[in-house]
Amino acid sequence: MYIPIIGALIGIIIGVFIPYDIPINFVKYTAIAILAALDAIFGGIRAQLDQKFVFYKFISSFFTNTALAALLAYLGDILGIDIYMGAIVVFSIRIFQNLSLIREAIFDRVWWHAGSDSKDKDI
Amino acid sequence: MVRIKSWHLGIGVVSMVLGLLFVFQLRTEWKMRAVLPTRQVNELAKMFSSQKLQLEKYQNENEYLRKQLKDYDRDREIVRLRMTSGLVPLKGKGIFITLSDSDKKLKNYEDPVFYIVHYDQLELLVNELWAAGAEAVAINNYRIGNTTGFSCAGTTILVDTKRLAPPYEISAIGDPKNLKNALMMPGGFVEQQILSFNLKFSIETADEIEIPAYKGSISFDYAEPVEEAK
Numbered sequence: 116m117y118i119p120i121i122g123a124l125i126g127i128i129i130g131v132f133i134p135y136d137i138p139i140n141f142v143k144y145t146a147i148a149i150l151a152a153l154d155a156i157f158g159g160i161r162a163q164l165d166q167k168f169v170f171y172k173f174i175s176s177f178f179t180n181t182a183l184a185a186l187l188a189y190l191g192d193i194l195g196i197d198i199y200m201g202a203i204v205v206f207s208i209r210i211f212q213n214l215s216l217i218r219e220a221i222f223d224r225v226w227w228h229a230g231s232d233s234k235d236k237d238i
Numbered sequence: 239m240v241r242i243k244s245w246h247l248g249i250g251v252v253s254m255v256l257g258l259l260f261v262f263q264l265r266t267e268w269k270m271r272a273v274l275p276t277r278q279v280n281e282l283a284k285m286f287s288s289q290k291l292q293l294e295k296y297q298n299e300n301e302y303l304r305k306q307l308k309d310y311d312r313d314r315e316i317v318r319l320r321m322t323s324g325l326v327p328l329k330g331k332g333i334f335i336t337l338s339d340s341d342k343k344l345k346n347y348e349d350p351v352f353y354i355v356h357y358d359q360l361e362l363l364v365n366e367l368w369a370a371g372a373e374a375v376a377i378n379n380y381r382i383g384n385t386t387g388f389s390c391a392g393t394t395i396l397v398d399t400k401r402l403a404p405p406y407e408i409s410a411i412g413d414p415k416n417l418k419n420a421l422m423m424p425g426g427f428v429e430q431q432i433l434s435f436n437l438k439f440s441i442e443t444a445d446e447i448e449i450p451a452y453k454g455s456i457s458f459d460y461a462e463p464v465e466e467a468k
Contacts (some may be wrong), residue, residue, distance in 0.1 A: 168248070
């Protein structure tokens with residue numbers, strides 16, 4: 116479980132040292148990107164727990180999801196409707212779903228089959 | 239040693255992106271918070287409308303002040319102040335009063351003190367004139383200034399430092415009818431304090447009365463103007 120935390124810490128440290136801030140017009144897009152990244156992380160962890168993790172699928176899904184969400188936000192800006200809310204809702208739902216699956220998987224491994232068939236204990 | 243697997247790399251990189259974006263977003267948010275008092279749209283709208291109202295008020299005030307500034311004429315103000323302080327001779331419609339001691343033959347038991355003009359009578363007469371709306375007053379061609387005082391010095395009357403001798407000629411600029419009526423008011427000062435003592439008293443209205451400039455000193459050694467608080 117330390118990989119995402121270490122990665123996030125490295126990102127935060129890099130961010131602190133890069134004096135960049137997002138133009139206010141793009142704050143909405145960043146928010147969606149953050150949500151997409153969270154979704155990708157949870158999805159990735161879940162896939163790994165299911166032994167289904169494929170690197171290029173993971174990365175490509177992250178980028179396409181983010182791109183689609185950004186596109187929706189942009190479209191919403193043009194049309195004057197908050198379409199990006201849809202993306203936010205979907206990402207949030209997926210995060211919760213993945214979280215519950217991860218939790219179940221961890222419970223399965225740690226409590227019911229402790230040490231039996233877990234190949235990757237470092238999650 | 240833990241072998242670096244593809245999922246380590248993937249999740250790590252995405253986590254890094256997450257952290258990076260998080261910091262950027264937070265920075266922007268903080269900057270926005272420093273500018274915006276609140277993110278609540280309703281609150282902001284309320285503030286905006288109240289500020290707009292305030293702005294309108296200030297604009298109106300500004301316009302009013304600007305107009306006042308435009309209308310303000312420095313030269314006219316100076317002339318008015320000079321007139322007020324008695325620095326310039328004035329002329330205009332007004333009344334001319336002559337007052338002198340009674341020439342009644344006194345009997346033995348009568349006190350002559352009651353039949354001469356006293357300084358306080360002059361002072362009160364001038365006071366009556368001011369109260370009736372006189373704009374400038376002079377006694378025996380001596381202008382009554384802002385700080386002029388009357389005093390009694392033996393047998394003569396002092397106005398500031400000028401000695402007066404009867405007959406006292408008082409000229410006042412103002413509405414002649416008003417001034418005269420105010421002085422001759424039944425039961426008023428003149429009737430009670432001057433006519434009752436048989437002092438010689440006459441009032442004439444005049445179309446052109448000249449009052450000289452104030453000849454006394456005007457100096458402010460102690461007084462200072464107070465900054466007007468806005």
